[in-house]
Amino acid sequence: MNIQGISIGNLTINQRLFVLIILFIGLPFFLLGSFWYQSSTEAIEQFAAGANKRIIEQTNVSLDSYISNLENSTYPFIHNPQIQQFLSTSQLTPYAYFQLATKVESDLFAQMIYGRSDIIGISLVADNKRQITDYESAPGLLDMSEIRKRNLSFQAQLDQFSDFQIIGLSRVGKTPALTVARKLYDNSSFLYKGLLIVDLNLKQIGAICSNDSLGGFDVWIMGRGGQVIYHPDSNLVGSTVEQGLFARIQNQNSSFFRHQDAASSTEKMVLHERSQITGWTVVADLPLNNLIGGLITQRNYSLAAAAMLMIIALALVGGFSLSLTRPLSMLQKLMARVERGDFVLPTKMNRFRNHEMTAVFQSFYSMTGELKRLIREVHDSRLKERELMIRQKESELRSMQSHINPHFLYNSLEIINSYAIADDHMDISRMTRALAHMFRYNIGHAGSVVPLREEMRHVQFYLDLQSARFRKLQIDIDVDEHDLDRVKAVRLTLQPIIENVFIHGYRGKKPRYLGISTRAEGHYFAVVIQDKGIGMNAEKRRHIRGILQTPENPEDELRSNEGEEPTSGIGLLNVHQRLQLTFGAEYGLHLVQSVPDEGTQFEVRLPYMTSEEAHHVPVNDD
Template sequence: MNKQRMSFGNLTINQRLFVLIIVFIGLPFFLLGSFWYQSSTEAIEKFAVDTNKRIIEQTNVSLDSYINNLENSTYPFIHNPQIQQFLSAQPLTPYQYFQLAKKVEDDLFAQMIYGRSDIIGISLVASNKRQITDYEQAPGLLNMTDIRKRNLSYLSRMDQLSDFQILGLSKVGPTPSLTIARKLYDNSSFLYKGLLVVDLNLQQIGAICTNDSLGSFNVWIMGSEGQIIYHPDSSLIGTEVEESLLRRLESRSSSSFFRHQDPASPAEKMVIHEQSRMAGWTVVADLPLSSLIGNLITQRNYSLAAAAVLIGISLALVGGFSLSLTRPLVMLQKLMARVEKGDFVLPAKTHSFRNNEMRAVFHSFYRMTDELKRLIREVHTSQLKERELIIKQKESALRSMQSHINPHFLYNSLEIINSYAIADNHMEISRMTRALAHMFRYNISHAGSIVLLRDEIAHIQAYLELQQARFRKLEVELDVDERFVTRVQAVRLTLQPIVENVFIHGYRGRKPRYIGISARAESSCFVIVIRDEGNGMPPEKLARIQRALQSAVYPGGDLHAEEPQGEATSGIGLMNVHERLALTFGSGYGLQLIHSAPDEGTIFEIRLPYTADEEASACTN
């Protein structure tokens, strides 16, 4: 404990206050936020279970109503005279059998099929080996021999069936179907002598599952033997439910639990299931957990962000208060350390403190340093002048050598590279070398700052050729009328900083894909438009840059007063380009940021004057 007290006592005032804020503000916020997150998550999950469980129950009711409707539609077959004649052992001539089958199909089958799109086919099979089938609604061609064999297999285990029973999934041709059966008995002997077999498609069952869930999550049906009766993914229909899930579904007739559907995927799902009372099926719903608590995650993030802002404000306030206490002492300590090292060039006496004693200490300190500086000023000044003279001489010599030697060495080297490239038929390297040489000549040239637009266009073409070699999928669209390039004035290196800004900032974080340079002639100026399809700017940043560009045209204004830190482009920079154009040609010319939006790109306009023989009055803004 003593060691802890000693270590805390050795901290500065700022550090102590920071520790106190973390312990008494940050930690309580964290604990309360964790508790809130846990409790609200549980409440959301419970609400989601209750809400969606009612949907599953409604789906079960709809399925039971659908099965009950099917069962009721088979009642007319039980006591119908034609059915009794079909079940009887009385022999029939082929013509009588044909008439009986025609009568059954027209009266009974048609009555049941009429108005229903879910029935694929109907079969009557009797113990006297008679069968009547109607599968005209089935898609494609069917092998009726297979269907008749299947019906006989159902008839062979008729004693094991209830009066009305769902037999399960089967296939009618390539179509999966749900087969139901109604046992038929002879009125004279009251013995079961036949079956009514109905094959249904799964569209109606799928519609029930989709309508009740509104398509917001997957609802599927498992049969009593663990087989999937219906699933939105048709490839899963007829497959067996995985063993681990089957055990949990069979453990209780109605419950909910969480599971990972795919062991390789971290996505967790809530499973709600309810057993059908009439069909014996289990209706299952898979609900992605992210859809249940997605809003909660957003609220949690907002809450954490608000807590972080509050903590930041608290730290800023307390830090500012402690800084007002410790700043004079720390400042005086630094000044004394500089004097100890022989540095007498101190900041001006601009300090204002509320504490009178601290002001007196600083005044005494400055009087002492002023006296010391007076004694050594002459010697120090002479030494500085001598050093400055030596440095200027060396810099002048270096600039002279660079201006005479480096360009010639560079151009000769590039020409040698170009010659080797042409000799080896590497024309792409040759083209890039010529473009690079053109750029260096243009950049290093000591000609005047005012050039023709033709020179700027040639320079930017060389620059874009190098960029296209770097970014193979970059599309460059250059549309400038050749009639104007010799009649429009520009300032050297006007276009490159804007285009370079596109690659550095406009396509930051992704590959450049498009840049367009076009031009149009107006009555009083010539306008060059540079556009890209990059990241764009948020509205606040766009407004900030536009204000800076507008304020730069007023006389006496600071061009960079509103330019935010870090927003300058490479090279000269956007603001410097605008300043050079405005100072060279007047306030009506320069750079304008016309449009920019996130993920929509940015559009710049550069306004330039015509040559002296053209009308050169300033453009109106």
């Protein structure tokens, strides 16, 4: 065998080993490593694109639903008698026009704005130059003359609009807004003579994008002409997408591609999905470093380790000759067993005249022992991590199973509330508002952390409904309002415990008392829930405390009590696990006491907010 004119037979054994290591170890390792890195990178990109594609599709569905609901809410304006009077060409006295404007604002505008925090303002404009505007919800001072001038320009383009038109971005004062319009026609002539113009803030669209994203990347919306409708970076709202990126997004052959961001000099994977209803394109930017950064690190470590092993091998074989054949053959066999996963090696180690080879064997045995220990530790840690993830997913699933999507019901409740107010049935209106709040509150993610005040407010609405059902129910709430803003809670944890009181605490009896009090301790904050129901016997108390105090397998404790009713303890365990998974093992649900025929007392232990968390407590606009 000749390599560039040099016969390998003329080389020393050390040189032969060096050449063989380079040709049959180094070169294949480099080629296979390059091929592995390239193929695995493409596979990870394909997987990431497929997994995150569902996020984009869900965002599109949510945006289409949002726009469709907005379009449906404008239908009542088409045939309304007041709107017809507004569109008519008959002359109105200033007082009659004032009365008409007041009636439209108090009836139609209020009905549309009620329950919606995303509407900045509403305008009615007709071709007879009449205008009715309501921008009381707009932040800051507005120059209404600019808004009226803009409305007249939209009225002039009436023939170019569809029945419901998304006009695009505009500004109401200093606030960016999404402007939509509904064409109105005169019933007598069937000609379009006016527009209903609605200006929306971008908070609801931002909430849709943020709720549907998994974090770590930006989800934004691009209009038909390349204008940025929404972006998490408010400075980019209203800007124009760079031409190269816009052209690639418009290409329908692929739903994702790589793109070099000129601003941040980072390479990103761009996923996009276009809506057939709005014509918008939902785009997600995924930094490639987040996808394959770990793979690059592993590759570098692998190459460094391989290079180190090659250097050690060359140093060892440099001082040896044919005497290395037998120990190397033995070592090769042992390594082959380890490669197959067989770590049960002979305990007797051969002694060689060459002390270095003896040291190699000692290092090999130490390495295999350390590998066995590390593999065992990694295996145990993966099992624990997988078990924790399974428990958390099961807890979230149980919580999600108790939720329903309230969008349709919430809209129906708004209509019921409007009829109740119109007919002066305030009790019905109050109950409807309480139920609507509960549905709206259920929209949020069940595992999100909220201030205790939000949980207590949700509980108060729930108790309003129960008070309407049980007229003789006495509710005793003794809480310090100041503490509610400095304590953290997990969404939808207090209400299931109180619901448990009505289901199990007063089973077979009408509820007559429910007490809620708070107590500030040094390391935790306690919410005490007490009833005067049927209580628990000793066996029942042991059962409940057992499932709340079993750290490893509380489900086994549930299954071990075959005599209990199927749902007994499941709701309490769900709340307890969610609190501990979120805040730690020192928090959660505790059974304080329970006496048969005298009642039960539970205690929920919650953590205090840090000063930074308390400073950033969100304001509830509900």
